[in-house]
Amino acid sequence: MKTFKIIFTLIFTLTFSVISYSQKSNQVHKIEILEVIQVNSYTYLKVNEKGTKNWLAVPSISAKKGEVYFYKGGMEMLNFESKELKKTFESIIFLGAISKNPTGKDDTLFKHTKVKKEKIVDLSTNSAISIKPIEGGITISELYKNKERYKGKRIKIKGKVIKFNSQVMSKNWIHLQDGTDNNGDFDITITSNATVNVGDVVTLEGLVSLDKDFGYGYFYKLIIENAILIN
Template sequence: MRFKLFFLAILSSMLLFACGKTDEVQTAEQIATEGHRVKVEEVLQATSYTYLRVTEGENEVWLAVTTMSVEPGATMYYKGGLEMNNFESRDLKRTFEKVLFVDQISAQPMGAGMGMAAPSPHSGTPVSDKLEIKIEPVAGGISIGDLSSQKTSYENKTVKVKGKVTKYNSGIMDRNWVHIQDGTADGKNFDLTITTNDEVKLGDVVIFEGKIILNKDFGMGYSYEILMEDAKLVKN
C-alpha cells in the first residue's frame, strides 16, 4: 500500500510538470503570434520619432516608433525591433541607456494583421526623381555616376563627392541621413546615401568626404548597395 501511494504521488507530480510544460509552450506560441503586449507609461514626441516608455509585466523598455498619436495608459502590441544602446536624441537633448526601434506596432494584436513600419531613413520626404542638374566633381573627387559604375574599386576607400541635397533626415540611428545628386548616373543609380553627424538643408550644394561601404545592412530594411559612411562636410 505504501509503495502504491508513493507511485501515485510520483505520477501526480509528473502530470503536473507535464501540464506546466504545455502551458509554457502555449505561452511561447502566443508570443510568437501576437508579439509583445505592453502598457504605455510615458510618451515623448520628437521630430522623427515618438518615444514610448512601456511596461510588460515587471519589465520596462523605451520604444522608438514612427511619429504617432498615443496616450499614456494605452495598450499596444509590437513585434521585432533593433536595440540601440546609449542612443542620443538631439531633439529631446536626452540619451537613452537602451531604446528599441520596433519593427511593427499597433493598438491591435499582431495576429490581427495590424502594424506600423518602424522608422526608416527612407521615410518622410520622398527622394526626388533624377534632377536635371550638372554639378562638376570637386578637385580630387568623383561623380556619383562613376562611383556607382566603379563601386568595387572604391570599396572601403575614402572619397569626396559633391552634389545637391535631395533628402535629409536627422537623428535616425544616432546619425543624419543625406541623399545627394550631381546630375550623373549609372543606369538607374543617380543618388548617393550618406550618413554624417553634420547638418545640411534640402537644396544645399555640398561636398562630403567619407568611406564607401558596399552592401551595408543595418537590419529592419536599412540596407544599402552603396553607402558613404561617417562622412564629414567639406567647406568649399
C-alpha cells in the same frame, strides 16, 4: 576545485544571458503607449509592457496615448543621447516598425526580406539638379557604375541634400543628389556626424560600403559611411 566552480558559474551565467536575450528578441511584445514625442523623421514612445515602462524609437508614425501595438526584435541602446530633445535615455530600443496586428499579417514588421533603396524624389526633380564634382571627387552615377572599384575606399561627393534624419542609431543620415543618374540610381545615402539642412549643397568624404545590412529592414546596396563634411 573552488576556482573551477567560479569559472563554471561565470560561463553558465554568460551563456544563460545570451540565450535569454536571443529568446526575448524573437518574442512578440505587446505594449501600450504612455507618451509620444515627435522629432524630425522619428517618433519616441514611452510604453508599458506588463507593468514595465520602456522607451522605443521608430520611424515617424501617428501613435496616440492609450493605443496598443506589437513589436518584435529591436536594437537596445544604452545612455542614448538625443540632441533634438536634449535628453539622454538610460535605455531605448530602436525598431524598424511597430504593428497593430499581433500576427504581423499585412504588415512589414515580421518580414525579413531586404528592402530596396528608398527613392526620395522622382527623376524629373532630379534632372533639375546639376552639380559638378570637386577636384578629386566623383559623381553619383560614376559611383554606382563602378561601385566594385570604390568598395572599401574613401571618396568625395558633392551634391544637394534631399533628406536629413538626425541621430538615428547614433548617426545622422543624409540623402544626396548631384543630377547624375546610372540606370535609375541617382540618390546616395550617407551616414555622418555632420549636421546639414535640406537644400544645402555640400561636399562629403566617406567610406564606400556595399550590401550593408544594419538589421530591422535597413539594407543598402551602396552606402557611404562615417563621412566628414568638407564644405
